Amino acid sequence: MRIALFGGSFDPPHLGHTGIATAAAALLYLDRVLVTPAGRQPLKRDQHQSSFEDRLAMVELACQNHPPLVASDIDAPRPDGRFNYTYDTLEDLRDAHQDDELFCLIGADSLQTLRQWHRAAEALMLAQWIVAARPGFPLEAMASLLPSGVHAGDSEQSGGLVRVPLISGFRQQTLWLLPQLDYEISATDLRAALAGAPAGITERVLDPAVAEYARKHRLYTESCALRS
Numbered sequence: 001m002r003i004a005l006f007g008g009s010f011d012p013p014h015l016g017h018t019g020i021a022t023a024a025a026a027l028l029y030l031d032r033v034l035v036t037p038a039g040r041q042p043l044k045r046d047q048h049q050s051s052f053e054d055r056l057a058m059v060e061l062a063c064q065n066h067p068p069l070v071a072s073d074i075d076a077p078r079p080d081g082r083f084n085y086t087y088d089t090l091e092d093l094r095d096a097h098q099d100d101e102l103f104c105l106i107g108a109d110s111l112q113t114l115r116q117w118h119r120a121a122e123a124l125m126l127a128q129w130i131v132a133a134r135p136g137f138p139l140e141a142m143a144s145l146l147p148s149g150v151h152a153g154d155s156e157q158s159g160g161l162v163r164v165p166l167i168s169g170f171r172q173q174t175l176w177l178l179p180q181l182d183y184e185i186s187a188t189d190l191r192a193a194l195a196g197a198p199a200g201i202t203e204r205v206l207d208p209a210v211a212e213y214a215r216k217h218r219l220y221t222e223s224c225a226l227r228s
Helices: 015-027 052-063 086-096 108-112 139-145 187-194 201-205 208-216 222-227
Strands: 002-008 032-037 069-071 101-107 128-133 156-158 161-168 171-179
Touching: 002 015, 002 086, 015 032, 015 052, 015 069, 015 101, 015 128, 015 171, 015 201, 032 052, 052 069, 052 208, 086 101, 101 108, 108 128, 139 161, 139 171, 187 201, 187 208, 201 208
Parallel strands: 002 032, 002 101, 032 069, 101 128, 128 171
Antiparallel strands: 156 161, 161 171
């Protein structure tokens, strides 16, 4: 099987998330995309978040009409209180799916912070990476975004995809760049809309079941939206 990890805050999960994941699944023939909220993110340690249980419940609702997307708790908060690192999650996935082909899907914003990730260079070698990039993303910018010890080989374009070899010492992995797939949706604006800001935002970019869950459980009060 071809299995992709798609992690993030998902606070809340919106149609941009499901759109990226379903498009990536179609273009790369993925059998399953594990959409998993991150329990405790090191780069967002000061940002207010809904509980993991609420975010997972919303992801389950967001994925229910989008096969092969599956909500997953593989990145749940750790019993020892440690941060959730993508490197550790990919290691766990690799141990559990030794006969499967693994991918890791991220958005354009995550690509910008890749150098700050825990064991980023090693994480890039654990799976094929899929990056949903903004339209017009310059390939020459890739080198400045990769962590130390990893460099990009010559890219190839085929069928709307850009294949970029990633090389680290004697190891090589693949990064797939999916241009035109990034969605300009602000989670902050969504939380504000759910808290009672001007109507229209949620109907355009949020699954109605997710919006109903958020409102029913009063996840985004105005104070929460402002803190976020």
